[in-house]
Amino acid sequence: MSDALPLPLQLIWLVPLYGFSGMLLSLPWASGWIKRNGPRPAAYLNLLVTLLGVVHGSLAIQEVVALGPQQLEFGWFQAADLNLRIGFDLSLTNLAALELVTTMSLVTQVFALGYLDKEWSLARFYALVGFFEGAMSGVVLSSNLFMSYFLLEMLTLSTYLLVGFWYAQPLVVTAARDAFLTKRVGDVLLLMGVVAVSAWAGSMEFNDLYAWAATVHEQQLLTPLAATLLGLGLIAGPMGKCAQFPMHLWLDEAMEGPNPASILRNSVVVTCGAIVLLKLMPVVAAVSPVATDVLLAVGTISAIGGGLVAIAQVDLKRAFSYSTTSYLGLVFIAIALQKPGIALLLLFAHGLARALQFMSVGSIIATTNCQDLTELGGLGTRMPATALAFLVGSAGLVGLVPLGGFWCFGLMVDNLAGIAPLFAVVFLITNLLAAANVTRVYRSLFLGAATPKTKRAPEVNWLMALPMVSLSVIVLLVPLIMQRIDPVPGIASFSLPVAAAVIGSGLVGVLLGALTPLDSFWSRSRLPTVRLVQDLLAYDFYTPEIYRRTVVNLVASLARFTRWFDITVIKGAVDGIGRLSLATADGLKLTVSGQLQSYVLTVILAVVLLIGSLQVLRGVG
């Protein structure tokens, strides 16, 4: 059947390979085999293959628009009743997500060329980004759970390596470790779900899983406990990937990595995690209502908690990484309430606007070498393009002006107002918090007097400015694009009161952000209660500490106990037996008489004992 497909669709498997080939092409420079002409050729090669990916993806979109959704499958491994396949689900939404991934990768790679201008290991960075891009392109196209899992874990690995890019710095070391381990916890739980579902359902194609999940309750295929655990396992992976509470810590620590990687992580990587959850949601919903409730709870805590914590951050990047957690919490709520279309729109709008926001942040860091908000200020007149990009990106996120975020919030609040008004309120509160956060950051960065670090801050070079400005234009056009892809009929199909509520919450947020005193000298309050709240939020509700005291401590204690047991009990017993045999041998040597009769007696006794015991054994047998 696949023979009939047009070439761009038949060869769609090439798209993930473009990214991976980018990695392979960079290797000669990354490993230092070629040193003479610097590492830039690796970057150019990567840009080229990513461009190929973008073009290929857009050709595929044209074909799918003409032909309707298609499937493409290849066998990978088969044994007994296990059939692992490589499958591509070529629907319009998946291809749109693919375009988002490849385009963002392309834009980021151009930006990185400027940002990492003098970086010694530029080739290694591009190799990792290529790997990253390949895994992400595969995730969004995947039509079966096995392939999604496979690539999600590759994402975990590449995140680890990208965060650990500057591995010589101590903070990076812990950040990379935490990023990997947090995600790995989610991955292992997801693997448990994948393995179980593979054994129980027999197939791992999403479509087969949907059919299977629909019959689970009717035919009593699973015990309630097994069903709940399965549901929880399946949502754990996306939770880790999307930095949701309680697995959100890594995203903010991951800010130690190079900024271009942060752009990708905060926009498309979290999107990939959410897309996997989207694909899994019909299974989760059918199998376990508990898991759905957990998703809602996690989404709510992440949305509001993330929004609050973001406001208390003084680190430029962290202020927005917590905001990412917050927005993905909203996406989780949308997915859990079975609004996949709006969830996709929100992911799309968030991904682009967040990337733009992080690009402007990257520009500031590259220019000032500083990411402490209290040391920045007055950049608005010095870096106008960056300030504009920041404004557009923030406006695209917040529900206030008619950019992407506004329509998403409107749609969602309108949909929820009837069925779950409480969650509509969560959306509005999150909007308020996000608006307050961007406003106060904007003030710290661009308004006020210049500080010693910002006095001489020229606008960034064109390699960074070009992608930033282009992305600004794209973000401005997001509402139009949303209308074109249109997974929900009419993005403006919400009532006026809803629009007023969204704008109102945004306005209140902006006002709050505008009126809070920002004097860096007085930012630390003298009132103990205010300090308490400040600390609570600034230290992320002390989650790292809670982790250290619980999970980390538990594993460490168990490990220490095992070591003690191994040395004292097991090794002790072995050595004890050894010493005992030496001691008895020492004793026995004194009893040796030299008389032949005693030896013969010993031998006869031994033989009798042996035969006797064998007879007993035979009797048993």
Next chain:
Amino acid sequence: MLLSSLLIVPFLGTLALLLWPDRPSPARLRLITIVILVVQLALSVVAALRFDPSLPGLQLQELHRWLPGIGLDYALGIDGLSLPLVLINGALTLVSAVITRDISKRPRLYFAMLLLISGAVNGAFLADNLLLFFLFYELELIPLWLLISVWGGVNRAYAATKFLIFTAVSGMLILGAFLGLALLTGSVDFSLTPVLSDRLAMGGQLWLLAAILIGFGIKIPLVPLHNWLPDAHTQASTPVSVLLAGVLLKLGTYGLLRFGLQLFPEAWAKLAPALAIWAAISVLYGSLAAIAQTDMKRMVAYSSVGHMGYVLLAAAADTPVSLLGAVFQMVSHGLISALLFLLVGIVYRKTGTRDLEVLRGLLNPERGLPLTGSLMIVAVMASAGLPGMAGFISEFLVFRGSISAFPVATLLSMVGSGLTAVYFLLLVNRAFFGRLAITPPSGDPGSDARLDVQLSTVAPRETIPALALAAGIVFIGLVPSSLGNLSEVASTALANLTAGVS
């Protein structure tokens, strides 16, 4: 004759090395050994090509009556279970010969023992007769003991003796079980196929299986019979560790499948739930103990304890998928642990220490060991079961095949797989990330912070085998059907054998 040649070549090589006239230089001895091992590997590949993977049962069989009175025949055969292991043996012995360097003490004996082990291991995997298997199983013991006790580290006498005693007990139990089987069935036919335990009552079967389990459990090793392994590994030199972890432990798991599962299917089915729990304990214990280690080599050794537990889990579950997973796990553990030991060996030789509290920042591109570090990341990720490498597909098959039969034990083992990521990440993070620093073993604390470390580059004789192993790991991870096609029929037949019984 093809299978016999897999024995004759290394054994003749051993003799040739021992009887070589005049005094050849170590380099020359190494070259001769490598040539012999290349021939052996080539013969293994020929055997793999001649092997028809679509047929169940032993192939390329050879039979010569030897001592029919006691049931000992020279009978060889190969199937999908033993073929991958023979290939791994050929490859890893070659690797350990290639990476051997600076053997100033008795080089002739060293290389002869290496060949002897390789031949004996081939014999054990190919033997189609219980007694013949036992002979080879014991034959491999002495040279390994010598390799540890002559060319080992400071505490080598202790480690070697411990190894010898543990493995001798293992051998005794296995021989006892074989003899007991003959006694109880009343036949002296030790050939693998006609031995039928179903004539026995369950009580006798359980006794014999228990002896087999403990015997091979020592070799694998399973907790709490593992105590010899960390000591043996820490004291053995790098090539010996590569062999020990990569090949010799597989004798235990191979024996478990061949002589436990295949000989006593009824009793096996009865004990399977307990075995699954045992496997989970072994996995968790090994992983937790590994977290607490500060010596890199000990850490890798304990990780072996954990990862070999998966094979027991798969064997206990006894489904076609899980048994195929067991074969995969044996092969991938062979490759991955060999690579890990090889890399740890490089670090040890370059820096003089394996202490994770001392080593830092080895990934430094100019003054450190960047290639070794990169390969180390590949190796630990493969061991932690990251997709795209051999460890993932092996673990996936094991878990997927076992979860229906033993859900709790499987989930616990998966937790162990998660813990692998913890300790190996700690290893990479501590030793390879951060600012480059090495305190010499005898140095004062003040030199702790010295930054003038300059490690020389690693010689190709070590990087090329490491790259080859890494390539093998990635190849199996991306194209698992290459190995799956070889073994699927055999593992399915093995599972059906027991399915028919229960």
